[in-house]
Amino acid sequence: EIVLTQSPGTLSLSPGERATLSCRASQTISSSYLVWYQQKPGQAPRLLIYGASSRPTGIPDRFSGSGSGTDFTLTIGGLEPEDFAVYYCQQFDKSPYTFGQGTKLEIK
Amino acid sequence: EVQLVESGGGLVKPGGSLRLSCAASGFSFSSYSMNWVRQAPGKGLEWVSSISSSRNYIYYADSVKGRFTISRDNARNSLYLQMDSLRAEDSAVYYCAKDMFRGVKPDAFDIWGQGTTVTVSS
Numbered sequence: 001e002i003v004l005t006q007s008p009g010t011l012s013l014s015p016g017e018r019a020t021l022s023c024r025a026s027q028t029i030s031s032s033y034l035v036w037y038q039q040k041p042g043q044a045p046r047l048l049i050y051g052a053s054s055r056p057t058g059i060p061d062r063f064s065g066s067g068s069g070t071d072f073t074l075t076i077g078g079l080e081p082e083d084f085a086v087y088y089c090q091q092f093d094k095s096p097y098t099f100g101q102g103t104k105l106e107i108k
Numbered sequence: 109e110v111q112l113v114e115s116g117g118g119l120v121k122p123g124g125s126l127r128l129s130c131a132a133s134g135f136s137f138s139s140y141s142m143n144w145v146r147q148a149p150g151k152g153l154e155w156v157s158s159i160s161s162s163r164n165y166i167y168y169a170d171s172v173k174g175r176f177t178i179s180r181d182n183a184r185n186s187l188y189l190q191m192d193s194l195r196a197e198d199s200a201v202y203y204c205a206k207d208m209f210r211g212v213k214p215d216a217f218d219i220w221g222q223g224t225t226v227t228v229s230s
Contacts, residue, residue, distance in 0.1 A: 001170075025165070032215075033215065035215075035216045035217075037153075037217075039153075043218035043220055044137070044203055044221065044223060045153065045203075045220055046218070046220075047208070047216055047217060047218045050115050050208060050215070050216035050218075051216075056208070056218060060135075087154045088153055090151065090153075090217075092213065092214050092215050092216070095158075095167040096155060096167070096168075096170065097155045097158065097214055099152060099153045099154065099155060099156065100152075102152045102153075
């Protein structure tokens with residue numbers, strides 16, 4: 001099973017600041033199969049990034065993804081109040097299609 | 109509008125069974141792999157199972173293998189999860205989710221339902 005480890009567990013920042021979230025895989029995965037989601041309390045997750053760096057239609061360009069191999073990063077440039085949420089990475093390289101444990105982005 | 113609506117959750121005793129349903133609308137259901145993901149109270153997301161568009165490829169998490177069965181009815185635009193031998197640790201919100209691309213294996217979950225809650229308790 002591929003284990004995804006997200007860091008930090010909690011990130012405290014102010015609106016306008018830049019957020020950098022990490023997702024590290026226990027083995028090399030194809031960039032094509034690494035995605036990021038955002039989840040707000042009481043809501044279903046929302047797809048932010050697929051294929052490590054591509055944004056679906058409607059996702060603001062302040063969200064960007066990068067990385068390859070075992071190390072992937074989600075960057076949120078210029079935090080808006082609505083960006084404070086929990087973020088998860090997920091891999092689809094091999095079943096089981098595991099999630100990371102999540103990073104909570106909170107307002108400082 | 110693309111939409112997924114889950115139903116069938118509820119309270120069930122340990123060892124019992126439950127069948128979840130997910131009704132899809134607004135897209136060509138038969139063309140996409142579909143999936144179940146769960147989230148225990150206060151915990152993270154856990155992938156549960158996936159089924160390809162033509163039902164040829166089915167995958168399960170080890171935690172549910174042998175107890176849960178995923179299925180779909182493309183004529184009814186519906187996805188199902190039959191859950192047997194339920195345990196307390198199966199208590200969670202269960203989401204159905206659509207694959208983003210028309211492929212054989214899952215790739216990204218671009219549409220999610222609102223979830224249905226399963227509670228396993230005596």
